[in-house]
Amino acid sequence: xxxxxxxxxxxxxxxxxxxTSIAPGHFRLEGGTSTPVxxxxxxxxxxxxxxxxxxMEAILVRSADGTVLAPQL
Amino acid sequence: xxxxxxxxxxxMQARPYPFPEPDDLDVHETYLELQRDEPVARVRLPxxxxxxxxxxxxxxxxxxxxxxxxxxxxxxxxxDPPRTMPEVPGITTILSMxxxxxxxxxxxxxxxxxARRTGQLRERAQRIVDDLLDAVQEQGxxxxxxxxxxxxxxxxxxxxxxxxPAPDRAKFREWxxxxxxxxxxxVPEIEAAAASLRAYIRELVEDKRKHPADDMxxxxxxxxxxxxxxxxxxxxxxxxTLLIAGHExxxxxxxxxxxxxxxxxxxxxxxxxxxxxxxxxxEELLRITKLSGAPGFPRIATADVELSGVTIRAGEAVFVDxxxxxxxxxVFPNPHELDFHRPHNPxxxxxxxxxxxxxxxxxRMELQVSISTLLNRFPHLELADxxxxxxxxxxxxxxxxxxxx
Numbered sequence: 001x002x003x004x005x006x007x008x009x010x011x012x013x014x015x016x017x018x019x020t021s022i023a024p025g026h027f028r029l030e031g032g033t034s035t036p037v038x039x040x041x042x043x044x045x046x047x048x049x050x051x052x053x054x055x056m057e058a059i060l061v062r063s064a065d066g067t068v069l070a071p072q073l
Numbered sequence: 074x075x076x077x078x079x080x081x082x083x084x085m086q087a088r089p090y091p092f093p094e095p096d097d098l099d100v101h102e103t104y105l106e107l108q109r110d111e112p113v114a115r116v117r118l119p120x121x122x123x124x125x126x127x128x129x130x131x132x133x134x135x136x137x138x139x140x141x142x143x144x145x146x147x148x149x150x151x152x153d154p155p156r157t158m159p160e161v162p163g164i165t166t167i168l169s170m171x172x173x174x175x176x177x178x179x180x181x182x183x184x185x186x187x188a189r190r191t192g193q194l195r196e197r198a199q200r201i202v203d204d205l206l207d208a209v210q211e212q213g214x215x216x217x218x219x220x221x222x223x224x225x226x227x228x229x230x231x232x233x234x235x236x237x238p239a240p241d242r243a244k245f246r247e248w249x250x251x252x253x254x255x256x257x258x259x260v261p262e263i264e265a266a267a268a269s270l271r272a273y274i275r276e277l278v279e280d281k282r283k284h285p286a287d288d289m290x291x292x293x294x295x296x297x298x299x300x301x302x303x304x305x306x307x308x309x310x311x312x313x314t315l316l317i318a319g320h321e322x323x324x325x326x327x328x329x330x331x332x333x334x335x336x337x338x339x340x341x342x343x344x345x346x347x348x349x350x351x352x353x354x355x356e357e358l359l360r361i362t363k364l365s366g367a368p369g370f371p372r373i374a375t376a377d378v379e380l381s382g383v384t385i386r387a388g389e390a391v392f393v394d395x396x397x398x399x400x401x402x403x404v405f406p407n408p409h410e411l412d413f414h415r416p417h418n419p420x421x422x423x424x425x426x427x428x429x430x431x432x433x434x435x436x437r438m439e440l441q442v443s444i445s446t447l448l449n450r451f452p453h454l455e456l457a458d459x460x461x462x463x464x465x466x467x468x469x470x471x472x473x474x475x476x477x478x
Binding site: 015016017018020021022024029032046049052053054055056057071072073 | 134137138139140172173176179180183184186187188189417419423425426427429431433434
């Protein structure tokens, strides 16, 4: 199974709690902004849901070969 | 009355809730007393089971974002949810859905409301505000900024985004005003207005099917007809929710903010002297303005959860009001002071968690453009009459805002 990577732009993040609620296993709020629990993860649709729902488009999800899976601009 | 034993062993009686609405936009003092002395209190609404009211920021954050709290049971008549209306609502909206159902709907339109997309609408918003203020200036003082600026800005923008034709906008304003009522209208009037709004959106959806356009209703129709991502009823509910939430809130807040600034001359002078403070001023006004006039949407615990030392049992309902949490001195020093220089302002004016307002970036942009343009155009703006705030509705705002310059 190919691995995904999660990045959160903490400068853009507003800490709305959207991603931590949609994918609680993958994001946590730290000091008011979101951070991935782990940067390298197994594929999980909830991660893409979280990235696509972020009002700041602050979450970047990539596949193992670097392709951006979310957000789709 | 149900009496339960509190954590210190004495009997706690449920307080009647919601508390009486103040005449102005202040937070009712009972909220502040509870926040200090009894942060998780028993409350009883006009209908339904008893509930908890959590008033501190840290607890509000848990209730709003922790997946152990659910919205869905509020639709279940057997659960007998705490509520202000006699009937349990029969129509599900996105506000009463949990993930993953909630995510399925939200994702369809999340893109339309991102900060990037709404930034692209700023020029259009500026044009709308400029045109409205031209008319206000031409009409001369005293002018009503509720009808002259606040409501038309919000209505025009959300209508254009949704695809509501201009000639229809006057009629939905009346329905919407009644549909967000709690006590301002009779129950049959509120229900009739809600039904009219649904019928109207249903008609509009049919029209978009025949004549697709570059708007959000067409996106929703496409998501239903082509991708099967939402049901016809969800489509209609989503349209109604966006139409109401997209203008009642922002329209009221524009009027509220202008009122706040005109009654805080020092802050107004500060803002005039340094217009780069407008974004920070909008955040601070969002934090401090008690927009909500209703108890809000209760969350139901799906497991035992501890809040400020009180155990919320699985199945119990909890109310939080972000605008009360916004006055928590643990997070906001001097919480009742309007301060445009707060280094950190993580307010809950748009909520928190999955139901965080989808239109927040749009609202921020509309508020910034409206306030900065108004101050720029009218260097000597002042109130021309006493201001009366609407009561008995989900959101509060001035009935009229007469100004001169």
